[in-house]
Amino acid sequence: MKSHRLWDIFCTVIDNHGDLGVCWRLSRQLLAQGQLVRLWVDDASALAWMAPEAQALPHLQVLPWAAASQHEVLQTLAPADVWVEAFGCSLPEAFVAHGVATRPQQPAWINLEYLSAEDWVPRMHNMPSPVMSGPAKGWTKRFFYPGFTADTGGLLREPDLQERQEGFDRAAWRQQHAPDLAPNALLISLLCDEPAALPQLLQQLVGMPHHLMVTPGRPLAAVQQALSGMAVHPRWSALPYTHQDGFDEMLWACDLNLVRGEDSLVRALWAGQAFIWHIYPQDDNAHHAKLEAFLEWMQAPQSLRQAHRLWNGMAAGEWPALSAAALADWAASAQTARQVLLQQSDLVSQLRSIVMSPHAQHRDGVSLGQHLEEPAMLNAHFP
Template identity: 55%
Template sequence: MKTETHSSPSLRWDIFCRVIDNHGDLGVCWRLCADLAQRGHTVRLWVDDASALAWMAPHGCAGVSVHAWPSDETLQALAHSTVFAVGDVVVEAFGCELPEAFQALMVRGTSPVWINLEYLSAEGYVARSHGLASPVMSGPARGMTKWFFFPGFTPNTGGLLREPDLAERHTAFDRTTWLSALPLDKPLAANERLISLFCYEPTALPELLKQLSQADEPTRVLVAQGRPCAAVAVATQALHMPSSGTGQLHISQLPYFSQTEFDHLLWACDLNFVRGEDSLVRALWAGQPLVWHIYPQDDLAHHDKLHAFEAALDMPLTLRRFHAAWNGLEAAPLPTLSRAALESWCCWSRQVQRGLQDQTDLTTQLLGFVAQKR
């Protein structure tokens, strides 16, 4: 497993994030902030909506300070401050544009390394674009250079976020004790198959719930708060099914989880339905079977993104077919979640986990990249 083993100079980081929806951008940025801080760096996170951190990271992280997206008035005050200094590195996450007044601060004194941290994808342009320079041609920061940094699944990309101690924590995880402490409406049975559900509003959700209710073995679906909870309520109503499930299916609502507890959920379940970027990466590290609900886009660009992901990680055909139905790419019925299918998917997940662990993690790569540009 490749990760940072040497000590690097302690740097000051300014990371900017705008919450578009669903808090996924904030989730990725917080993990990066916390990982940097735990490696000895100091981080300021500038975000336009930090409310989700109350449950996502309730205890904060030493070395990370959270600031509201700076207004013009705030930046004017900082411009006259003798104490404030722009960080050694400025990260513009997911194409959010830095305020021009902050860009003006960046050209005073030693210019920081300016990183444009992009979205995760397995598409071909990622490897071609990773690490490229983007000269700034206008505005207060004219003449500076912005560097594209692309996360990815192959060694010629920026890699995936993975804390140095993640594997050790996973190995030490006590599944039985953790599950017994969950605040559930009904105690778990020893023979229940456990499925976590973190999704948007998949059209195949009613079909999944009906299938599980008629399965040969009991299943507990653990539903995340927010949109998954609302989607399940709509699906059960459409099926005229009790909100807690029926037959072989029992549905339990989970509380909001911190990022650490969400990792534990993924480690504890036999199958994880995840969505977006952050939960996909955490499900890959869990090494359990997973189904990804990719963020739907009006121009259907997510179809190509999903197919690229499947190809890059050599996803088995049965799991590809399930993804096609789950994501609405095909009108075919949702394949059955048989024991044989899950066992096959589990073998694939463990193989992918090992392969990705052999690659250098994103934070280590980012630190090395910044060191080259300073």
């Protein structure tokens, strides 16, 4: 059984850049392990800054979502060994119908779900899901749930992550990006939507040595709105968009990281610095239980739990003091969680194991050698 496979990864960009960010990290890790990837996305514009290297990578093609419904395009493509639906998106019906009509056996079909620490996740992870209707009726998908425990799908983690972190010059980064930062001042990164406690945080920063680094887009707009009602402003600067490795380095360099969504939460955990997570809100407040489950898994100190609840509008009260003792407790909690996670198998390794297992139906398709000998099949040009 060949270990090199062709993966079709489908991504719809629903909010901000997290969906595409996760799918790109998944894609580049698969590529680094000798896999071939077609990334289908409805809005790939953020890759221009998130992954400027994407266009030059061999064995990768980034394709417009709409092309998966075009018969003339589908006819040119080599059959993939794996289909991945990221974050519950549904594959275009024309794409599925073409696959059913042109191949004798289904590919490994993975539904890559959202990240959660809730207790039902291990029960659902790796469960088969029969397709009950449509052109693929009778085929089977398999749920894949990322998670924080060994009985889930794990987290995205590059094999060289620890090596990169150990070789990172934190002092040089801080000197380059915040040259006037006092030795005892806090360097804080901000990636958020419109957190309820943002005005309280900004007000507290006015009275302490700090520098706040604000990422572009909604975080910058939220800060500007909050500052409009303040007579005295904290010390802050607006950052440009950066690629994923640059984002990681910012998290490594800062003393406190205020992050948003799933991808940046995982990167904050790997950074091992104090952090607060702005979780994606849901209309029925299901995100409240999701956040509490994560804080419980992390065994977060009470002050960190309260900061999360205030930041996410789940409680009212006074923003906790960002004292040296509190930040040390928060960082220790993150570092303990990081050490636990480093002992677990990473997401890509587990995903590949499932795809390779006898339980995951797939069609061997053409060999890697054939893929490489017929680049037009992988790298078709679209009108």
